[in-house]
Amino acid sequence: MKNDNTNLASRQKNRASKSKSPVWRIGIAFLGVLLVASLAVNGYFIHNKMQAEQAAKHVYSHRGASGEEVEHTFSAYDLAIQYGSNYIEQDLVTSKDGTLYVSHDLSAKKITGVDKLYADLTDQEIDALKTTSGEAILTLQSVFDRYGEQVNYVIELKENDQQTALFQEIVAKNNLKDKIIVQASSHEPLDKLEEVYPEMPKLLLVKKQEELAAAVANKNVDIISVNKSLMNEENVKLVHDKHKMFNAWTLDTTNEIKSAITLGVDTYFTDFTAKALSLEEQFRK
Numbered sequence: 001m002k003n004d005n006t007n008l009a010s011r012q013k014n015r016a017s018k019s020k021s022p023v024w025r026i027g028i029a030f031l032g033v034l035l036v037a038s039l040a041v042n043g044y045f046i047h048n049k050m051q052a053e054q055a056a057k058h059v060y061s062h063r064g065a066s067g068e069e070v071e072h073t074f075s076a077y078d079l080a081i082q083y084g085s086n087y088i089e090q091d092l093v094t095s096k097d098g099t100l101y102v103s104h105d106l107s108a109k110k111i112t113g114v115d116k117l118y119a120d121l122t123d124q125e126i127d128a129l130k131t132t133s134g135e136a137i138l139t140l141q142s143v144f145d146r147y148g149e150q151v152n153y154v155i156e157l158k159e160n161d162q163q164t165a166l167f168q169e170i171v172a173k174n175n176l177k178d179k180i181i182v183q184a185s186s187h188e189p190l191d192k193l194e195e196v197y198p199e200m201p202k203l204l205l206v207k208k209q210e211e212l213a214a215a216v217a218n219k220n221v222d223i224i225s226v227n228k229s230l231m232n233e234e235n236v237k238l239v240h241d242k243h244k245m246f247n248a249w250t251l252d253t254t255n256e257i258k259s260a261i262t263l264g265v266d267t268y269f270t271d272f273t274a275k276a277l278s279l280e281e282q283f284r285k
Contacts, residue, residue: 055280056086058261060154060269062250063089063104067271070111070133072102074146081151083274087181087267089154090143093118094163095126100140100170106158108137119159144174154203154269156183164189168196183225187218194220203247206230216242223247223267228256236263251276258283 064076065083077088091104095118109115111131118126129137143153153176157163171177183203184190190202203223206212208230215224216239224239225247239246249269251257257279260268270276 052084052277052281053086055277055284056084058265058267058280058284059085059273059276060087060089060247060267061085061273062269062271063091065271065273067252070131070135071104072111072138073131073133073135074138075133075135077143077147080273081147084277085151085273087152087154088147089156089269090140091156091158092140092163092167094159094166095119095123096121097123098162098166099123099126100163100166101126102138102140102143112137140170141174144170144176149176149179152179152181154181154183156185156205157189158184161189161192164192168193171197181223183223187215187221190218191220205249209235212238216244225249225269231260231263231265233263236265240264254279 061077061080063071064073065079065085066072066076069076069079072090080088090102092100093103093106095101101118103111103118105111106119107115107117108121108126108129112129113132114129126137131137140155155167157167167182171180177197177200181201181203182190182193182197183205185205187204190204193200193202201222202220203225204215204218204221205225206215207227212224212226212230212235215221221244223245226235226249228248228251231248236246245266246264247267247269248260248265251260251268251270252272252275254275257268257270257276261280261283268276
């Protein structure tokens, strides 16, 4: 009787085991599917993130997303960064009190309607101005305060030696020398900054072919930025052969941006950050 009971218990255990086996297998299979799906999703997002980061290396947001917001405002910078930009541009002007403000034009007229030079206005007078969108004229310090090390800055020096000295002071104060590309339309300020910040990339703006020929010979210039009319295969090769980077401005149409990608232009300024980043992801190999 004992053996019969033992055999019965054994058979019941085997039946229970067999009855659970399909469920167990299904569970394992389901977990396997989840794992594969998770890896696929993670791989997709990692791939997309890498693509986005690669695209952002080539795009300089010209005065922020200035094709959609008033240039050099927090709205323009915020939108460019929201799109994925890693480089936002600042043009510098100096107030009567010696403070660095951000404006492309030396006059406040374009974005405020007030036809006065920033150099003739005190800080108090500039701070009272509003852009056509109702925003303040930004100081460079306010830009650094808002974004810190979140992005890279492409900063143009537009004035004299005093501005270069003020630039050095504010960079040192904020410890952002590794987050800045400094640009100018003449080589003098770039040559001076080479002594102080040799590792800071220096970009020279050129409008004519003869200026390009001189720029490639300047050992202190790392990036040569050309008017888009000079963006062609020969000039890209000329710059690359001198182991410098080729930049162009200002590329806003789809055809211009695709042409830059095809030519192997390293970086370029654009008013339309979102469009540029999308085209970079699609066409840059």
